[in-house]
Amino acid sequence: MKNLFILLISFAVLSCSSTKQEESPQWSQKMVESHGLVDFYTNRHHQAKLADTGWDYVSGLVASAVLKAWIMYPEKTEYYDAVKAFADRNLNEDGTMMLDSKGGAALRPSNIDDLPAGRIFFALYEEEMRKGNTKDAERYKTGATVIRNTLKHDHARIAAGLPGAGGFFHKAIYPNQMWLDGLYMGSPIYAQWQDAFGQTDANENSESWEDIAQQFKTIHKFTYNPEKQLNYHAWSATPADSNSFWANSTEPFSGCSKEFWGRGMGWYFAALVDVLEYMPKDHKDYNDVLQIYHQVAAGLKRWQDQESGVWYQLLQYDATTTADGKGDTIAGETYNVGTAPNYLEASCSSIFTYAYLKGIRLGLLDKAAYVPVAEKAYQGLLTNFIREADGKTNVIQTCASAGLGPAKDPSRTGTINYYLSGKDVTIVENEGKAIGTFIMASLEYEDYMRTNKK
Template identity: 75%
Template sequence: MKNYLLLAASMCLMVSCGSGQKVSQPEKYSQRMVESHGLVDFYCNRHHQTELDSASWDYVSGLVANAVLKAWTLYPEKTEYYDAVKAFADNSTTPDGSVILNAKGESALRPSNIDDLPAGNVFFTLYKEELKKGNTKDANRYKNAASLIRNKLKYDHSRIPEGLPGAGGFFHKAVYPNQMWLDGLYMGSTIYAQWQHVFGQDDAEDNAQSWADIALQFKTINKYTYDEGKQLNYHAWSATPEDENSFWANQEEPFKGCSKEFWARGMGWYFAALADVLEYMPKDHADYPDVLAIFNQVAAGLKRWQDPVSGVWYQLLQYDAQTAADGKGDTINGKVYNVGTEANYLEASASGIFTYAYLKGIRLGLLDREIYLPVAEKAYQGLLKTFIREREDGKLDVVQTCASAGLGPAKDPSRTGTVNYYLAGKDVTVVENEGKAVGTFILASVEYEQLVK
């Protein structure tokens, strides 16, 4: 109770105190960001989107749509939020939900590309809401679309084969054979878990097996990427580090197959995936304790690396701003890439998604409130101070976001996974109003406002 009151006071929540006094209502930053850059004017990997309702299918537009829908769930009077997400979903599916569409009107689900899946997280709330309204046609549309994605992942997505370490783990993409990335746990497992929760109850045996499959993904990547000394997970791991597409991987122990650095947003996707899956995972499932333990392990590690001054996190988690690209770049097959001297920096999207996962974990009782509430409170205030800028017209901007980052494949040797790459790579530029920061800030704000509503 003491912590609840402390948080309420620090947030200036509108509550009645024992003396009859009240404190002022907190700023609803979730709504302000939705209306500044959620419904309109955001970027998907540097591709500008003018409006959410007409944005094409993509994990970034899907993240923004899901965040806007979460804001509507908290503030249902904001019907324009729901309408925009419904339009996004309708624009991206055939009327019967049998095909997910890209901007060209073709299937948006490429073979074994896990990034194509998570935008489907919006279908479950839309399904329930339209069913409640008696709109069974659209409800079935969303159910069919969600089932299409879940079944494609469960039955058709490429996995690490038997005989290799990590057998059963989902490839991140077909172009990254036998590779698992932290990002992929969010891209695949969250929609898989929601489907099991909403639609998987009728077949008890399949449901139990599916939850074991979801848990396997976390247990596998944690086994191979977790550095106990640093309390962090490396960005990615390859079961076949000798493959040309895994040129970035350590070829020898320790951490054979792992990439070289701890990338903040990769850890963020992983942390959020754990929070989102545990929200739905049956507590009596045999793998639940293992997944919960991994979630708490991640929470402890990120607490250690939270910047003590700002309360947020750096692009490369184990360093501060004194670390920079070395000016020499990385030499791959005789060519030099990633030349620059850019310094490590506090990064918005990772800090937002860390804050979201901490707050959600506290709300769901998955994390110790005494330990992590101060971390989450400091982080949220750090988001506002470090990354949020108010324009003269009252709209908000979010700054200091890594546009994108990845590893390989062989045809892209610049993506080396080194310090030089994450700070000076050609695709790792620092941008504003990127959907990955817009969406994560909205999610964090919804949790912040929900925790004491």
């Protein structure tokens, strides 16, 4: 009865808050039309138009979010047309090659960031088949298959004999490293392909799901800190390698990076819920992946900022934590000098909100425990990050990028100083990584509001 009472109170809060939202256009559509179709940034590079944007994971994220908006609001045919134009610009005639700006292969060897833009191919395939346009539909199916096969069969993995054997490298330039980001870049498109096209061979299908699950089980084993209930940004199976200079060399977290980065955990949380959407519930590894998702959900609930409802760039600290003004000294050179404070960050907060709301929709999370978290988070997004000016909806306070190494880039140390004062870790607005994730969070919220009014 107590849980039922909490659930009823939560629904009442959601219903009251929905009244205000209904008075204006949906936030998902406002963001799509302000910055999804046009005028967004991909890693600080300005993009004037989605349909003309090149192949990368940021433009792919925006395209995927716009396509999800079309699925919810099919009368917005211009959304679909823009995503189709983006796909056609970046896919060759027979679907066997994603193209870079010069017309060459956009899928670089063992670069997991090159893969997730292909998630748009599934909905495009279904829609073009519905229209009877089998030529384009088959191109999109081929493109999705090329990406899945590139990951499964050709992508570099941690070698046998090393801890985490079989884990996908984040990139070839980061040998034997797995990053939380990479779980989002590779596993969901692998999972969606298995669901859409992988049913013909039962044995291979089961083995592929085992492979997908193993990626999560591996990185969670090595990066999860049970005391903090958070995952370190990255882990190296060979911490003594020069490209892993940022890694902890001692137990209990040997090979781990030093901090809990918001967006890295966001990609990880979203990857878990996106994979669970498609993973067969009777697969032997399903409950293991679900348990990891529950652990991540509980940890992020703990670190949600109670005043704002959103999350900080560095999850375990608040704004009183700053870069130390001294920087990081590597091989006699000093980097990341500054005193910038920790800050509430838009992209991680948006993707956490998405992953909570989607988990609630799919029945993966207890509503009594997590509806208040998700509701507070979504209202926090609107209050802290969304600004309207000159007829446009803008998103502020986003981390432009962050990474670790390699050896040729010793400034990317993975320290507090780096995540707050690093040369590439600048705070920007209207960045695609926040635009796409805000659209996704808004769509889930709008669906939840609509469903719970019935």
